Amino acid sequence: MSSILIIGGGVIGLALAREFHKKGFKEITILEKGLIGQEASFAAAGMLAPQAETNNADAFFNFCNESNKMYPNFAEELSDATSIDIELDRNGTLYLAFTERDTQEIRKRFEWQKDAGLEVELLSARETHKLEPFVSPDSLESLFFPNDWQVENRKLLIALKKYAELNDIQIIEQTEVTNLIFENEKIKGIQTESGKLFSADLVVLATGAWTSLIKHDEGILQMPKVKPIRGQMISFHTAKRLFTKVIYSRRGYIVPRKMGKILAGATVEDIGFENKTTDEGIEMVRENAIEISPSLANLPIDEKWSGLRPFANDGLPILGEIPNTENLFTATAHYRNGILLAPITAKVLVEKIVNKKDSEFLDKFGIKRFNSANAI
Numbered sequence: 001m002s003s004i005l006i007i008g009g010g011v012i013g014l015a016l017a018r019e020f021h022k023k024g025f026k027e028i029t030i031l032e033k034g035l036i037g038q039e040a041s042f043a044a045a046g047m048l049a050p051q052a053e054t055n056n057a058d059a060f061f062n063f064c065n066e067s068n069k070m071y072p073n074f075a076e077e078l079s080d081a082t083s084i085d086i087e088l089d090r091n092g093t094l095y096l097a098f099t100e101r102d103t104q105e106i107r108k109r110f111e112w113q114k115d116a117g118l119e120v121e122l123l124s125a126r127e128t129h130k131l132e133p134f135v136s137p138d139s140l141e142s143l144f145f146p147n148d149w150q151v152e153n154r155k156l157l158i159a160l161k162k163y164a165e166l167n168d169i170q171i172i173e174q175t176e177v178t179n180l181i182f183e184n185e186k187i188k189g190i191q192t193e194s195g196k197l198f199s200a201d202l203v204v205l206a207t208g209a210w211t212s213l214i215k216h217d218e219g220i221l222q223m224p225k226v227k228p229i230r231g232q233m234i235s236f237h238t239a240k241r242l243f244t245k246v247i248y249s250r251r252g253y254i255v256p257r258k259m260g261k262i263l264a265g266a267t268v269e270d271i272g273f274e275n276k277t278t279d280e281g282i283e284m285v286r287e288n289a290i291e292i293s294p295s296l297a298n299l300p301i302d303e304k305w306s307g308l309r310p311f312a313n314d315g316l317p318i319l320g321e322i323p324n325t326e327n328l329f330t331a332t333a334h335y336r337n338g339i340l341l342a343p344i345t346a347k348v349l350v351e352k353i354v355n356k357k358d359s360e361f362l363d364k365f366g367i368k369r370f371n372s373a374n375a376i
């Protein structure tokens with residue numbers, strides 16, 4: 001196997017390309033229907049938050065946690081290779097409670113995380129304010145997760161793209177793949193919208209929310225459905241940095257970046273491929289941010305945007321080989337955590353493809369977990 005085609009140039013496709021390159025592959029091509037890194041990966045908030053985003057110490061939590069642990073090294077290697085700092089920020093994350101129900105929820109979270117041996121602190125309102133003085137005085141208590149971090153996801157995409165360019169990974173933009181071409185159970189190549197054919201020894205679908213739109217010869221390809229879940233976000237700007245940590249409530253979150261930028265998110269909407277902001281969506285995100293910190297109420301919205309999260313019907317990633325094919329793989333459906341999960345996804349999938357190394361994560365998140373009722 002020598003030539004590799006990766007379809008989709010989001011964080012997952014780019015991270016896979018880098019990992020294949022690190023293993024010594026020379027002929028790697030990324031085909032992207034738009035521009036590299038401009039879809040969900042660009043829209044994301046960049047939170048690396050296993051403890052805020054999961055509800056149990058299960059396989060998904062372990063997958064998130066392992067990937068989070070890879071980030072310091074991932075950031076350093078990218079910086080060495082590209083001179084781009086992806087701004088890994090390890091100040092931690094707060095999770096606030098404003099109501100009785102919120103309090104119950106964060107205490108439950110505190111218990112399972114303590115039982116699992118994770119670092120987590122339950123803070124009083126006074127302790128919370130000491131850490132973040134601009135948090136609402138209405139917050140009752142909070143959890144502090146020192147190991148939930150954030151990264152500047154747009155810089156991460158620029159760094160991964162630069163890595164590809166510096167290492168002769170071919171990037172072909174504005175080229176939509178429409179068909180997968182098989183001979184018996186082997187993929188021979190792909191066809192683009194303009195009818196152009198590309199052949200390859202191995203193909204990986206890293207096509208995010210659009211994965212189910214690619215055509216194939218039914219009898220052969222069994223892929224579970226992936227659908228888009230829209231998220232709308234906004235940002236504010238302040239002259240100096242008001243917050244040091246990512247701050248969640250049960251309804252929203254704010255992410256303070258360097259230089260006074262504050263992101264706020266996000267809606268969760270099952271409305272198909274309509275990738276745009278709406279007045280109601282933006283207002284909801286703004287209100288949820290103001291609940292976290294009333295200091296945001298008088299700030300104008302600096303930027304607003306939306307993105308489509310790739311969602312499988314059990315909310316978990318879909319990774320690994322596609323059944324009944326020999327050389328077709330996928331890494332998709334990372335839903336709310338694709339930025340966090342990019343390093344581990346690339347590592348376990350490329351290890352499987354190149355060294356035939358199995359992983360408990362490929363077992364858990366493989367396509368075989370779906371029954372045929374979910375197949376397209």
Ligand SMILES: Cc1cc2nc3c(=O)[nH]c(=O)nc-3n(C[C@H](O)[C@H](O)[C@H](O)COP(=O)(O)OP(=O)(O)OC[C@H]3O[C@@H](n4cnc5c(N)ncnc54)[C@H](O)[C@@H]3O)c2cc1C
Nearest residue numbers: 008010012033041045046047177208231307337338339340
């Ligand atoms: C508002 C919002 C906030 C988020 N916040 C976070 C967060 O804080 N932390 C986190 O970890 N995750 C977050 N996520 C989730 C994260 O953004 C996604 O899980 C991740 O970006 C998925 O990466 P991807 O590469 O699979 O998808 P994408 O970035 O969407 O990339 C897929 C690419 O494939 C291309 N493509 C699709 N079909 C074809 C085709 N047929 N031919 C050629 N190219 C094709 C698309 O154009 C696209 O560029 C957030 C998402 C949203 C929307």
